[in-house]
Amino acid sequence: MVDATHVPESPTQMSPSLPSRQEIQSTQNLIEQLEYELKQIRISIAREQRRQTTRLKEEHENWAPIIQDAKARLAEGAPVSATEELKALEEEENQGRTAIRQEFKQRTASLMEKQSAVEAELAKQKSFLASVRKVDEDALLEIFDHFVYTGGSPWVLAHTCSRWRSVVLSSKQLWSGILITTNIDSEVERRLEGKEVCNSLPRLERAIQRVGDAPIDLAISLNWSHAALDVQSTLAMITRITETCNHWRTLHIENSEKVLDGDYVFPAGTFDQGLPNVTQVSFHMQHHVHGNSSKGLLPFRELIDAIERTAEKLHAAHFHGFGHNELTDAYFSSPTRIEDLSLIHVEPRYIRRGYRALLDACPTSRAGWRYASFAGVAEFRLDSAREASFGFIVPSRRITLHGDIHEALRETVLSDIRILDIVTTSPLKLPHQLHLPRVYQLSVYSEELEDLRFIHAPNLDNFRIGLSSKELHHIHASMLALEGLWNRGTAPRPVRVSFEGIGVSGAMLRKLSTNNGRLEHVRLVDVTFERRGALLGLTEAAWLKSVEIVFTDQLDVGRVDNLSTDIRTLMLTRKESDVKLKRITLTHGTEEEVFTPDTI
Structure with a gap:
């Protein structure tokens, strides 16, 4: 029988690597022994419980006649002393039963403790044979790499079990993320973030040792607005990390207003060996704090020059919050190979000039654009533009110009863009046609839509207005603009359309349907129908499969009835078509109704 308080060394204690056949067999044998012992312990516990039940029954049978006799005498009018005698007898019986329970509790306590120990050890040994333990290290590393890449911390993996810890600590690429910060209150974040948070030189040394010669995804946060390191300690960490610059893969820098023009974070000569493996850089600069403008990229002139000179693998650069009064400053040197730009600023004229300067400096970037977004605003209307774009465009995917929308479109090479978002709080009127040969997704959001005939997108699949x-x-003007759009022979022929807040007429939907043999899905959000029956303009949409009608607010009963009638009529009209209209949903407020051919 196995001693559960001292279990022999098991394979789970022997090796953190993939178990061998011998280890598996040894574990299976141990599991059989533990299961047998657990069975015997449970039999012993059940036996003791039966004995206790028998003893309690015997105790009751011994006292029952005596107590019954005392109760009979009391019923016949015995003196008061008989009542006291009965209470004493019952109390004595209870004490006897309690003593029996206590005796058996003490006798089974050690058995219960032993049962818990064996159950725990049995669960531990069975876990050794779990499927996850059959996964080899290469597969585990693939899983771990995805976990860390999506923001998970290797520390979480390292504290799961001994095998995982061994795998994680032996893998250099899992420790690629390093964050150098001046914030001395970052200890708690160390185990939660995907990056190793370093706010001291010893911690940085440990991080560098772990990553070894693997690529480094470096972030540097220079923020002295909280409890922070002194400048000398920060400089020591930066000097040390620059010794590994040959291994930098991505670089992100956050700079506060306290890093002034004269504070060159990277001294001259730091990057003489270049940055041959950097693929992405991003700079987040603070603007104006306490009346002083940030110096933006000026403290990083050595780094910018090194990027421009040696970063041959660079394909993405993101700049947020320039602080220069003049973006053509000699030290505002842009990288030379950029496919994805993110420019955000509170002064539209600076953005336009900076954007133009970047295009001039990196003409090869134009051919690499996959998507672009433009937000055009009039003076003092920046907040409204941001509000308009929120929820309408995906913020992470855009080139954003807060300035004149016409100027932005005129200056931009659009021949290779696939996704285009246009957001403007000013009237959208373009003086010439916008040729978008490769755009398959177009979103237009404006305060006024009076003429959309400027759009020429022959390969458009998704159209959102x-x-x-x-x-x-x-x-009313938006309704007329859409009617005019589909009057042309070169009108877009999207598969999916979404209309939000516009006017909708039967004529507009009819032209959309008859001039477009590809239309499959229509979404109408908070639209204004010109008149009852306008929805029936979709009758001629031969390939239409679904319609979604959404109103943010609750509709009155009359409007709901009218819309329901139109929906049923449209569904019945299309019932015999070759391509069935499968579903129409009507949502208003918290109410939703679904119409299908089977429910009509």
Whole structure:
């Protein structure tokens, strides 16, 4: 029988690597022994419980006649002393039963403790044979790499079990993320973030030792607005990490307003060996704090020069919050190979000039664009533009110009863009046609939509149009603009369309349907129908499969009935078509109704 308090060394204690056949067999034998012992312990516990039940029954049978006799005498009118005698007898019986229970509790306590120990050890040994333990190290590393790449911390993996810890600590690429920060309160974040948080030189040394010669994804946060390191300690860490610059893969720098023009973070000569493996860089600069403008990229002139000179693998650069009064400053040197730009600024004229300067400096970037977004605003309307773009465009995917939308489009090479978002709080009127030969997804959001005939997108699949204004004349103008759009022979022929806040007429939907043999899905959000029956303009959409109608607010009963009637009519009209209209949903407020051919 196995002693559960001292279990022999098991394979789980022997090796953190993939178990061998011998280790598996040894574990299976140990599991059989533990299961047998657990069975015997449970039999012993059950036997003791039966004995206790028998003893309690015997105790009751011994006292029952005596107590019954005392109760009979009390019923016949015995003196008061008989009552006291009965209470004493019952109390004595209870004490006897309690003593029996206590005796058996003490006798089974050691058995219960032993049972818990064996159960725990049995679970431990069975876990050794779990499927996850059959996964080899290469497969584990693939899983771990994905976990860390998506923001998970290697520390979480390292504290799961001894085998995982061994695998994690032996893998250099899992420790690629390093964050150098001036914040001395970052200890708690160390185990939660995907990056090793370093706010001291010893911690940085440990991080560098772990990553070895693997690529480094470096982030540097220079922020002295909280409890922070002194400048000398920070400089010591930066000097040390620059010794590994040959291994940098990505670089992100956050700079506060306290890093002034004269504070060169990277001294001259730091990057003489270049940055041959950097693929992405991003700079986040603070603007104006306490009346002083940030120096933006000036403290990083040595780094910028090194990127421009040696970063042959660079394909993405992101700049947020320039602080220069003049973006053509000699030290504002842009990288030479950029496919994805992110420019955000509070002064539109600076953005336009900076954007133009970047295009001039890196003409090869134009051919690499996959998507672009433009937000055009009039003066003092930046907040409204940001609000308009929120939820309409994916922020992480855009080139953003806060300035004149016409100027931005005119200056941009659009021949290779696949996804285009246009957001403007000013009237959208372009003086010439916008040729978008490769765009398959187009979103337009404006305060006024009076003429959309400038759009020429022959390969458009997804078309989304939104109107921010609630003015009736703007809603009516948007309806006419869409009617005019599909009057042309070169009108877009999207598979999916979404109309938000615009005016919708039967004529517009009819032209959309008859001039487009590809239309499959239509979404109408908070639209204004010109008149009852306008929805029936979709009758001629031969390939239409679904329609979604959404109103943010609850509709009155009359409007719901009218829309329901139109929906049923449309569904019945299309019931015999070769391509069935499978589903129409009507949502208003918290209410939703689904119409299908089977429910009509």
